[in-house]
Amino acid sequence: MRDHIGQIPAHAAQMFQDREALVFEDRSFTFNDLNTLIEKTAGALHSLGIGEGDVVTLYASNSWEWIVSYFAIARIGAVINPVNTMLTPPEIEFVVKDCGARAIITSADKAAGIIGVKNSTNVASIISFGDAPAGTVSFDNLISRSMPTPPMVDIAPSALSTIGYTSGTTGHPKGAMQSHKAVIFNGAMTSQLHMRSRDDVVVSALPCPHVYANVLMMGMMMFGTKLILHKSFDPALVLQDIAAHKATIFDGVPTMYMFMLNSPAFAEADLSSLKRCYVGGQTMPVATMEAVEKGFKVPLYELWGMTEIAGLGSTHPLYGKNKHGSIGCAIPYCELRIADVDNASKTMPRGEVGELMVFGPIVMMGYFGDEEKTRETLEPDGWLHTGDLGTMDEDGCVFIVDRKKDMILTGGYNVYPAEIERVLAAHPGVALAAVGKQPNEMKGEIAKAYVVLKEGVACTEQDLMDFCRKSLAAYKCPRKVQFVEDVPKTSTGKIMRRELHTLDTDLNR
Structure with missing residues (x-):
């Protein structure tokens, strides 16, 4: 594996060269194309005075520019702050102020509403995709300048790569800090368990800032998987692209499958290229999973993850028993256990309910600027409280039964x-x-x-x-x-x- 996220695009270009990597709307990109764009964007960001350790907020809908910007931020050693596009300007202001972001990369539809953020935060530049409104910097103009890209930074795998905000129980979101190793490791192990490779074509409408979408993006870059990215979820368009691109995998949340099954386009959809599907984001009833498998005519595998672990914590291996109703077993090199809700050091017997806890290289470094919440969530020995209640069977498979908190x-x-x-x-x-x-x-x-x-x-x-x-x-x-x-x-x-x-x-x- 690479030491840090910024090294991945160049390595992908070397490995996969002119193979098709990404398709977004009417544009297609090879691995060489993506690396060239990432290098240009990295040079542009560097020319604005953004460098190693600076935080850059990424606030935009799915697009090829989002993916390029993500890796460009890491390429210059800056810290990625991917945020949900559904957040309002006041919520964005809180996030960028909390993490001390130096710049915001956004889209034209979002830019106008957040220009005032510069007046109350450390944000010096707002970079906009598309038709940049007044007060912002045009992304297209920036990369067209072809500014020199700085030398590859030397960053330790344990260094901070990402601050991903998750809603806070105190009324404000918390920034989960992830190392480069955690993000890369999660993407690598997810692809290993699912056997995702250069032979696979994945269709996804998952939001890029979400950790589930992040592991798909990492799978594209590290294993050569072709990604067909949608700006937003439209069941008819997704079904159309599965057929058009002969997709082998579809990833989604339960509601996506429900909308697809209920779509008028489903009856005529050609899903013959699919080999398997995955579902995460929330547990799916067994009856619904069976309906999906019957309709799609492929296995449906459930997975589970959270922001605090940079992606997946558990799933089912492709060549293993697929237990419907279970989120599967721990990803390689990590551990899951069911702890007594009143005594985290005590592990519950198999089959008994307790809190799901996670240990391993995917666990976050802590919450940015919030030592109290970090201590509440991370045990001194490194075990992470997930807040989910569940049971574990004799095979190590976990079944979620409820949430410990009121989320x-x-x-x-x-x-x-x-x-x-x-x-x-x-x-x-x-x-x-x-x-x-x-x-x-x-x-x-x-x-x-x-x-x-x-x-x-x-x-x-x-x-x-x-x-x-x-x-x-x-x-x-x-x-x-x-x-x-x-x-x-x-x-x-x-x-x-x-x-x-x-x-x-x-x-x-």
């Missing part, structure tokens, strides 16, 4: 009640707000807010939903609001979120 998993995205409560509490008519989760057939779970209004105040459900949309990404906003007199609390006044459902008055849960 809401909606459409593959993590949503934390405290973050929504923080926004609702800022509404002038809200006296108290508590957020719980409800099951949802399409998204897995949705957020529901229980609100106590200030005396004499009139407010509607739509008023509060609109208020949340101003400060929160769409996937974080509550899908339902119920007005209540009070909420369940402990004797110390702490809201008992798991008891909120007892207040429900809506019959169509």
Whole structure:
């Protein structure tokens, strides 16, 4: 394996040369093409004064420019800060201020809304793909200058490569710090277990900032897998590209498979080239997995991962038993165990429920600038708390049964009640707000807010939903609001979120 992410593109170009690497919309790129673009982008970033150790935020939808920018940041020894495109300008401002980003690479549709961020943060440059608005630097113009690329940096595998933000239980996101080794290792071991190679063609609409998409990108660069990247998920277009490019693998979250099965285009889709499919982001019911296998006529393998481990922590090996309902076993050189929820040093017997914990080179370095949260999540001996409750069978396969904390998993995205409560509490008519989760057939779970209004105040459900949309990404906003007199609390006044459902008055849960 390479020592750091910045070395990977040149090595890929040497190994795979003019083989087709990436297809995005109407453009195709060989490995040589990608390396040339990455070198140009690295030179352009260096000319702006960005260098080793500087943080660069990557805030854009899926595109070839996103992938080029990702590797270019690493090429000059800077730190990658990939963020979800659904975040709002206030959320972006918090992230770049928290990690001290020097620059933001974004797309034209996002750039206009974040130009003001430069006034309150360390951001010196905002670089925009496409038609760059006033106040930003054009990405196309930058790379057209062909500025000299600095010598390859000498970075240790243990050095910081990435700060990936995940929603915070305290109302603000936390930046999980990943070493170069962790990111490279996860991509390598994922491809090894799945036997992904230069003979495979992968179609993906997973968001590039997500760790699941990241391991696919790494698989492309390290193993020569051809990647057909979609800007966003459209079931008909995905089905069309599986046939057009003779894809051998499709990766997605459960809702993608559900939409594809329900698409009018599915009946006529040619899926004969597929050899296997993978699903992650949230657990999928066994009955649904069986329906996918029957419809797609290939095996469906479940996987599990999180931001704090740079990608996958477990999956099923291609040449091994595929246990539906299980997230599989630990990836090579890593360990999983089920710990007593009250004593992390105690391992539970096989078959008994406890907290899933992870150990190995994929585990994060800690949360950026937050030693307290790091100590809560990482044990002194290196074992990571995942917050997921599960069991382990005699083969070492894990079955997730619940989440230890109150996280809401909606459409593959993590949503934390405290973050929504923080926004609702800022509404002038809200006296108290508590957020719980409800099951949802399409998204897995949705957020529901229980609100106590200030005396004499009139407010509607739509008023509060609109208020949340101003400060929160769409996937974080509550899908339902119920007005209540009070909420369940402990004797110390702490809201008992798991008891909120007892207040429900809506019959169509």
